[in-house]
Amino acid sequence: MWVTLVTMRYLPAVAALLLLPLVPATANAAPSGTYYITSVRTGLNVAQSGTGVALHRPKGNEDHQQWRLSDGRFENTDSPGQCITRQLTMGSCSQGDTVHEPRQFGDQWEFFGLGSETRWYLTPVVNRTEPMPQDPRLDQMTFLTAHNAYANGVDGGFAPPFINLAKNQTRGIVQQLNDGVRGFMLDIHQTPDGAILCHNSCTLVSKPVALNVDVQRIVDFLRNNRSEIVTVFLEDYVSADVLRGELRRVQGLNDVLYRAEGVRENGWPTRSQLVSANKRLIIFTDHGKDGREDSGVLYQKDWTVENHWSMGSGLGTSDWSCYSRWDEKPLTATGTFQPLFVMNHFRDVPFGSTATADNSKLANRAQQFCQPAARKKPNYLSVDLYHLGNAAQAVQQLNSYVYRP
Known part of the structure; x- marks a missing residue:
């Protein structure tokens, strides 16, 4: 009885202790530093907009989106001395109504509401990194990826002759593999001959190439290079039956095809685990679920995040904003595992001079724009004309560290 009474006596205190992790932090516990303020729900950033604030697409340091946080005040780095008031206007930081009370919930914060958004990430503007582990997980690695890898003018035609001039790549799939490309974006369309690689329509395509041909090239490469990992992204316009039939024609595919078993429970495997199991080819499809996953392809939206595919037209200035x-x-989406981040970095139309300039800035955009926008490091850097602008150097740079938001 005494034990029961003592237990009952202290039960409120015990319950209070159990609830401590859920108690919001006070303004005094809020971090100091320079941050992006990102909506948990939409991934949009708080930006100074005239005399107020608004939610904009993440755009690094180009759109008044960096905020210096100190003592509960949010000062815009582009407007020294100007802070966010409780009325969500910009006012002198000396005003009392510019002091907010950030409350922390895990890696999320509450401090003001903007529209329907009340939960925020605070992502440091200065990247926080750690050295790459000796045996990194798949979500810690970065791979050079060829946008429209099939549209190269070497392996075959991909569009009517008058469009074949606008090649996304100028080297065939085999050379791309030998050059270090490890991600391949392929468009497939349905024809009486099966799943054919082409742009928009396969009508009038000269020397069409079937999906199984390029996948076989990749499987043969993996057979001869036992430590390599390759990913294929399908822009998929074929039926599930056609896709299954096409993949059945690839000899040795099932020996190397990775099906993501256990990822939801345990996270992504390490490089050595993939190599040891000999499961080194990942195939994603953007096609909705209709049973095609039975053939071993993965529905991309379930496993990745991806930024908008275009930086603008083929010429002129580019848009470096990085949004879903x-x-x-x-x-910023996450869950029981970290989604792989596919970072697109190309224009609507590929031109050599533009691709050279864009690719030379690939590491900068990845680290200063897209990495904080996603709160994760890009795992696939997808570019046009990958051999220009030294995109491989950007991949090497990202593979030297692990990013910590």
């Missing part, structure tokens, strides 16, 4: 391709899934 899918409105319903922000780049």
Whole structure:
């Protein structure tokens, strides 16, 4: 009885202790430093907009989106002395109503509401990194990826002759593999001959190439290079039956095909685990679930996040903003495992001079724009004309560290 009474006596205190992790932090516990303020729900950033604030697409340091946080005040780095008031206007930081009370909930914060958004990430503007582990997980690695890898003018035709001039790549799949490309974006369309690689329509395509031909090239490469990992991204316009039939024609595919078993429970495997199991080819499809996953392909929206595919037209200035391709899934999305981040870095139309300039800035955009926008390091850097602008150097740079938001 005494034990029971003592237990009952202290039960409120015990319950209070159990609830401590859920108690919001006070303003005094709020971090100091320079941050992006990102909506948890949408992935949009708080930006100074005239005399107020608004939610904009993440754009690094180009759109008044960096905020210096100190003592509960949010000062815009582009407007020294100007802070966010409780009325969500910009006012002198000396005003009392510029002091907010950030409350922390895990890696999320509450301090003001903007529209329907009340939960925020605070992502440091200065990247926080750690050295790359000796045996990194798949979500810690970065791979050079060829946008429209099939549209190269070497392996075969991909569009009517008058469009074949606008090649996304100028080297065939085999040479791309030998050059270090490890991600391949392929468009497939349905024809009486099966799944054919082409742009928009396969009508009038000269020397069409079937999907199984390029996948076989990749499987043969993996057979001869036992430590390599390759990923294929399908822009998929064929039926599930056609895709299954096409993949059945690839000899040795099932020996190397990775099906992501256990990832939801345990996270992504390490490089050595993939190599040891000999499961070194990942195939994603953007096609909705209709049973095609039975053939071993993975529905991309379930496993990745991806930024909008275009930086603008083929010439002129580019748009470096980094926001999700899918409105319903922000780049910051996470869960029981870390989604792989596919970073697109190309224009609507490929031109050699533009691709050279863009690719030379690939590491800068990845680290200063897209990495904080996603709160994760890009795992696939997708570019046009990958051999120009030294995109491989950007991949090497990202593979030297692990990013910590």
